Amino acid sequence: MLSITPINQWPKSERPRERLLEKGPQSLSDAELLAIFLRTGTQGKTAVDLARECLQIFSGLSPMLLANEQEFCRVKGLGKAKFVQLQAVLEMARRHLGQQIELGSSIQSPAEAREAVHARLVDYPYEVFAVLFLDTRHRVLGFEELFRGTIDGASVPVREVVASTLRLNAAAVILAHNHPSGVAEPSQADRQLTERLQSALELINVRILDHLVVGSTNCTSFADRGWI
16 A cells, blocks of 8 residues: 655645745645645545645635535545535635625725625625615615626616615615626626616716626726726
8 A cells, every 4th residue: 555644744844734824825725725624634645635636626726615515525535524614614704804894894995895795796606796885985884685696687676776775875886796607707788787777876866886797716897997
């Protein structure tokens, strides 16, 4: 049987935990970060070996994090305990990042809005249309997911967006929706929807500050492209 060298016997500069503490998490590869989460490997495999195998099976880190319980537990070395642990970690991360759009907090910059919205919408396996409602000082009045399904100009209920804006007495809004494909490139339907909502909200003197399309790793801003 082929023997392996345990990670704790590797040179210190090659051990993921020690490198994270010394150089920060950004210095680690996806496999090394995942190995720290997994903690142990399987017979004949270190945690790093298992992590690399998982990334190959799932075709990357993001698909693995989005896998359901059945898909996740199908891989030897994973299981329900690790699946539950992963879901807890993901939820803590979402709540941490989501605190940036808590009621009463102020959106200080477009980058802050993008980061907060991305954290809320990135993990959905289906399309979600949401609105961030702001007062005249860009303080958060609410963040509501108003529609789930295929996002196009006909499906999103414009009346509901207007009603929620009036109910919260918002002075401005930031529209947002995700692309489960992971590609944050806006479609023509996205642009048409934005134009319809802009026309409707102008009637009640409410500005659309931006429309953010959320992909797996980034957001595309309509404002940055000069479309708003």
